Amino acid sequence: MTARTRRRSRNGAARMPQPGFGQRRRPYVPVEVLSADQVAAIHQAGIDILARFGMRVLDGAARALYRDAGGEVADDVVRLDPGLVAEHLCTVPKRFTLHARNPAHDVTVGGDVCVYTSVGGPAYVMDNDRGRRDGTFAEMCDYMRLVQVLNVIHQEGGGPFEPMDLPAHTRHLDIYHAQIGLLDKTWQGQTLGRARTMDGIEMAAIALGTTPEGLAERPALVGVINTNSPLQLDVPMAEGLIAMAEHGQALAITPFTLAGAMAPVTLAGALAQQHAEALAGIVLTQIVRPGAPVLYGGFTSNVDMRSGSPAFGTPEYVKAAQASGQLARHVGVPFRSSNVTAANEVDAQAAYESQMALWGALMGGAHLLEHGAGWLHGGLTASFEKLILDAELLMMMDAYFSPIDTSPEALALDAIREAGPGGHFFGTAHTMERYETAFHAPLLSNWDSYPTWLERGGIDARTRANAVWKALLSEYEEPALDPAVAEALDAYVSRRKEAGGAPMN
């Protein structure tokens, strides 16, 4: 257990209990839902799909890259033979570091640790006070401040929601600016088209005191590439992929394979298709720049067969996540999964779907947890209260990953003898020496007796979460930024805004 951060803020108010920043090692073997034979069968099906059916690649530059590397291109369809795929999987790094402007917040991708991110990409924002609505830049900044304050979140996930009060062409510049200024953690870039992608790379380079080319030696960014399932890669995503890979920035290649809609209704079929699409993207990153950091994204879920709408955090989602972890390990690529729910409120359903998704992801061996905190409404909404709920769930998983100490002192035979039959352990020396850090200290859970809880207002978890984020927001302190860096960022943003920003894709 890491030492807790100081319990009082500068103004003397009690701070919320939080362990310090850091990735915890998962000391347990990932759950395997597939046998080795089954993994091989799904892998082979993915390989067959790429060799026989191919991917439709809408971007000419991407098709040219595949063709020059030995892919078979016919019209807009690219077929990849198994040897070509295997060759390019060899250059994928098993482990890499992402650099933050505060080196204490650097993170490792790979091995037995996971990067927990905040939600990225929703259209809307929601809180208990005002319900769901279009978000503003000011609110987005508050959300980012919370991501900075929450130690359990390692990485900002790419802008929590759209700041609709800003012009669309230049909005990404303001988001990047906020990601760099308000946080000193790693953050995710936008990959929709080359212009947006390059702005992120340029600004990340400025923040780290280097150039876009220099950034390749110190990767800082993660970008998510979604294929247009089934078996299609569109132009903006291909441009984003190529720009990021050229500059050695990390990509999470994530097919959106909803079983029953954009993928077969069978999990094995959806996973085979996911595997093909993920491999196609991973291969392209290695064609662009051998050794470029990349992750295998697993996002397979199922639709509600009554309505066709996507469901998340389902039993099928959990199996698909853990199976995806096995497939990613089979091809030797770090694994990205997510914390997802289709719930409409921060209620029991939001908690159990997210909790299921987390067990799927974290015990599936995920190295990057996308949307780790804050996602609601199947990804359409970033919720302030869900951010707190998820932070609690993540802190609980971290505490679960703290291994049981079985040293003689921990086995406590002396304490047991001292307490004696029918005695108790309150206030004994063994207890007093350890009680402050023995157990997970909750951010959100309330363990009052029912009468006490009623006396104190009978406040449910959804309402408590509202108070928690407001308390955390008051703890926020903006991390200092080198004035020269700040000035260079301001200049970059001004110049790019004057030039009109990025085209809409």
Add this chain to the structure above:
Amino acid sequence: MTARTRRRSRNGAARMPQPGFGQRRRPYVPVEVLSADQVAAIHQAGIDILARFGMRVLDGAARALYRDAGGEVADDVVRLDPGLVAEHLCTVPKRFTLHARNPAHDVTVGGDVCVYTSVGGPAYVMDNDRGRRDGTFAEMCDYMRLVQVLNVIHQEGGGPFEPMDLPAHTRHLDIYHAQIGLLDKTWQGQTLGRARTMDGIEMAAIALGTTPEGLAERPALVGVINTNSPLQLDVPMAEGLIAMAEHGQALAITPFTLAGAMAPVTLAGALAQQHAEALAGIVLTQIVRPGAPVLYGGFTSNVDMRSGSPAFGTPEYVKAAQASGQLARHVGVPFRSSNVTAANEVDAQAAYESQMALWGALMGGAHLLEHGAGWLHGGLTASFEKLILDAELLMMMDAYFSPIDTSPEALALDAIREAGPGGHFFGTAHTMERYETAFHAPLLSNWDSYPTWLERGGIDARTRANAVWKALLSEYEEPALDPAVAEALDAYVSRRKEAGGAPMN
């Protein structure tokens, strides 16, 4: 996936979606949070505790049984040497069947399956309509009717709450009567003192058309024995244990080892103490009747160190549950765990604590899940809405345990080719043949889009659960009971009530 039960009830109303009754095989290896060396160290600590410190056994008959078997008795303390413990562990059955009055509802304890029970023992009842209150017999019967209707619950857990409108001395007789009459599933007996225990055995024998002696050949009941941690076994529990074991009925020996209160603040210490207490009870069952069915109960959790009140479904609870599973397998005894929460409402906290507990129990290899559905307030309250929430969680875990099919048909290469790049799988033959049973159909989850959900009233999970239990209650049909058996039960209960029932312990 088991065929779903018919979707319309006799009166033509649509039934709630439920898979049929049945225990699902867990096809995945249990999670191991301890190394083999750590398991051995905790086991040895437990053995040392029994050999060196011993258990205080307040019941003279129990002490005599231990002494006659070779235990060392000094005053009220019983010490057991390692050889004696090992010898009695040899006779514990690894697997046994519990018999219901409907043989289709018999359950297996042991192997790769688990028995899911309903909550047993709370003082209070609660629902959304009337809040928490003392329960009545009529309400208790409704709760049992729901336990009968919910296919995912395999066993009634010993009376969901106290029917406070009935006299205390004879209340257990009415509860047994309801358990037998309203359900045709297995049920749990009360083990507080010999009289209550024997009444359960007598009535179970009548229900199965046999005698108390004959019941030993067809075990029907489970009884829970809680030690008074630390290291103490009281008179009523010892009497219950002896009576049940004499008649070959199953016991779950469950120390209540709350780390930081009745057990050391360290998990390893709490587990060592739990192990000692559980082994002491298990050994006593085998002294009474070699081969008597018995389970190793793991209930170790932690207290809230601010208030001293118990916490449940915590990360420490999960680790303790999975470690307990390893300890139970180490000694070759079936494992009992629980679905627990300290939440005060059926909110996000209730869901995430129960979900954590379930992952601990079910991926810890539990064979009996006590309080599988309905427990709230740290076990003080049985909630109607929590029953539904937990049934959903259990159905999700069952669906998670349905293995991924990787047959060529499931890999679906033809369907993927047919859909083609950018196509979709709605309405394809591959989808149409499978969609009805492809995915978990939820009882409680709502996957409407947010605007649709708002239009339909914006009803959260807690409120939906209320509607679900009312709909299920309307589906209930009382299972037919042989009139001769019914008459014999009536006569037994009348006779025992006239005799004054059972003494209060």
